[in-house]
Amino acid sequence: MWGFRNAIGTIPWLVLCADPSLANADCECGYSVNKTSDARFGLFTELQENDFLHSKGDNVTAFGWRPQQFNVSKGDATNPYGKDFEVQNLELNPLKDTKSWSGESENGGDAGMRLWVRGDHSHGYVSSAELASVRDDVLYGSVRVGMKLGQSGTCGAFFFFFNDSQEIDMEFLSREFNNSQGAVNLVLQSLESAHNRDAANSSTYHVQHLDFRPDQGFHEYRFDWTPNRVAFFVDGKFIYEMTENVPAVGGHLQMNHWSNGNPLWSGGPPTKDTAMTISYVKSYFNSSATAPHQEYKKRCPKLDPAKVCQIPDQTKAPNGKDAQTFFFSQDGPGKTPGQETFPLTNKASHHVTPSSPLSIAIFAAFLSWAFFQ
Numbered sequence: 539m540w541g542f543r544n545a546i547g548t549i550p551w552l553v554l555c556a557d558p559s560l561a562n563a564d565c566e567c568g569y570s571v572n573k574t575s576d577a578r579f580g581l582f583t584e585l586q587e588n589d590f591l592h593s594k595g596d597n598v599t600a601f602g603w604r605p606q607q608f609n610v611s612k613g614d615a616t617n618p619y620g621k622d623f624e625v626q627n628l629e630l631n632p633l634k635d636t637k638s639w640s641g642e643s644e645n646g647g648d649a650g651m652r653l654w655v656r657g658d659h660s661h662g663y664v665s666s667a668e669l670a671s672v673r674d675d676v677l678y679g680s681v682r683v684g685m686k687l688g689q690s691g692t693c694g695a696f697f698f699f700f701n702d703s704q705e706i707d708m709e710f711l712s713r714e715f716n717n718s719q720g721a722v723n724l725v726l727q728s729l730e731s732a733h734n735r736d737a738a739n740s741s742t743y744h745v746q747h748l749d750f751r752p753d754q755g756f757h758e759y760r761f762d763w764t765p766n767r768v769a770f771f772v773d774g775k776f777i778y779e780m781t782e783n784v785p786a787v788g789g790h791l792q793m794n795h796w797s798n799g800n801p802l803w804s805g806g807p808p809t810k811d812t813a814m815t816i817s818y819v820k821s822y823f824n825s826s827a828t829a830p831h832q833e834y835k836k837r838c839p840k841l842d843p844a845k846v847c848q849i850p851d852q853t854k855a856p857n858g859k860d861a862q863t864f865f866f867s868q869d870g871p872g873k874t875p876g877q878e879t880f881p882l883t884n885k886a887s888h889h890v891t892p893s894s895p896l897s898i899a900i901f902a903a904f905l906s907w908a909f910f911q
């Protein structure tokens with residue numbers, strides 16, 4: 539018994555304390571843009587993170603995204619083609635080496651989730667791709683996507699959508715890319731733009747020049763949406779803000795990649811298959827639904843700044859050695875209390891601590907050793 543009493547004060551407790559599954563949870567009061575001590579900060583209660591460099595399988599719904607399947611006929615004469623959104627144009631193409639953040643992908647080409655626009659449009663439709671988040675309760679948030687655009691006459695977009703006048707768009711037209719330059723069309727749709735089916739004259743339409751080609755590498759595109767303002771960022775740098783027509787109802791996030799040959803918008807269509815590739819999506823947002831609020835109140839009855847986790851800024855284009863980016867869902871099990879996390883194959887680049895059953899087994903082995911001294 540002497541040996542047992544002495545030893546129990548040290549080794550077993552060390553083993554148990556090292557097990558992160560037994561550590562206190564963190565981030566119970568949510569995720570913040572800026573520090574909670576800053577003059578201005580945004581606080582969000584919900585999280586959805588997708589690490590598409592390490593997402594495998596053929597079911598994107600298992601990662602929180604619904605593939606869309608629908609046709610749009612070409613309509614008026616400005617559009618030479620219709621659009622045909624097809625599930626088979628979505629492809630999860632992870633890195634072969636699950637421990638790496640760069641290298642060869644399973645199917646070749648850029649690793650990530652690919653949205654294909656097909657070069658064959660002999661049937662009068664351009665075969666395109668679209669996804670909508672399963673969560674349709676997104677109301678305010680900081681939403682970030684690692685993305686490389688397609689080439690030769692497509693529109694690639696990342697957006698928030700409720701209806702045609704409650705919408706935040708970041709749209710890329712490959713026909714606007716030249717030499718080493720690019721552009722992104724930033725739009726908050728309004729009743730007027732919905733009515734005219736054209737945002738061009740609206741105060742909340744802005745074409746932002748970029749000093750790189752969005753189809754030549756991955757960059758982080760982000761919007762911070764709060765009740766009075768939408769601020770847009772590229773690779774962590776603020777580029778533009780809008781304070782009118784700010785959406786005020788909950789909806790879903792969406793991504794699409796398409797062409798209808800309209801020379802004034804998508805251009806094209808492309809004559810060979812071209813992909814828009816998503817390396818990650820990180821969304822920190824508030825919910826317009828009741829249940830998530832009740833859950834939040836349970837885990838954070840009173841706002842405690844010590845239980846708010848600041849969202850780190852991505853400050854570089856997420857390519858090459860900078861392709862490894864931060865995910866709360868990969869930063870130990872305590873950082874996503876009450877949140878939905880998705881299948882992740884990349885665990886190995888993080889410190890692997892013994893699982894609970896293993897530490898219990900070690901403890902049990904120690905106990906029997908101690909008792910038999």
Ligand SMILES: *[C@@H]1O[C@H](CO)[C@@H](O)[C@H](O)[C@H]1NC(C)=O
Nearest residue numbers: 571572576578579580762764
């Ligand atoms: C974060 O801080 C910057 C700099 O003060 C400010 O412009 C921005 O509005 C803040 N963001 C939020 C979401 O409050």
Ligand SMILES: *[C@@H]1O[C@H](CO)[C@@H](O)[C@H](O)[C@H]1NC(C)=O
Nearest residue numbers: 580581582583678764765824
């Ligand atoms: C998000 O919800 C939390 C909890 O209700 C609230 O404290 C915070 O101000 C909300 N954030 C925004 C940007 O409205």
Ligand SMILES: *[C@@H]1O[C@H](CO)[C@@H](O)[C@H](O)[C@H]1NC(C)=O
Nearest residue numbers: 596597598599600601602603
């Ligand atoms: C895809 O995943 C979703 C969510 O996990 C599940 O409900 C659905 O049944 C899956 N579909 C297939 C074809 O496996």
Ligand SMILES: *[C@@H]1O[C@H](CO)[C@@H](O)[C@H](O)[C@H]1NC(C)=O
Nearest residue numbers: 607608609621622623661663
């Ligand atoms: C869309 O149109 C294509 C080409 O005409 C056709 O093959 C496909 O079945 C249609 N899909 C839907 C969802 O209507």
Ligand SMILES: *[C@@H]1O[C@H](CO)[C@@H](O)[C@H](O)[C@H]1NC(C)=O
Nearest residue numbers: 700701702703704729732787
């Ligand atoms: C979109 O929804 C808002 C809020 O419900 C509504 O006021 C607006 O009229 C709708 N816009 C369109 C184009 O239907």
Ligand SMILES: *[C@@H]1O[C@H](CO)[C@@H](O)[C@H](O)[C@H]1NC(C)=O
Nearest residue numbers: 731734735736737738739740
């Ligand atoms: C936008 O403004 C220009 C110049 O005032 C005008 O020619 C054009 O018709 C307007 N377009 C729309 C959609 O209102």
Ligand SMILES: *[C@@H]1O[C@H](CO)[C@@H](O)[C@H](O)[C@H]1NC(C)=O
Nearest residue numbers: 714715716719720721747748
């Ligand atoms: C290239 O594109 C940028 C952004 O769209 C534009 O500002 C610039 O004038 C263009 N340059 C040339 C030479 O066309």
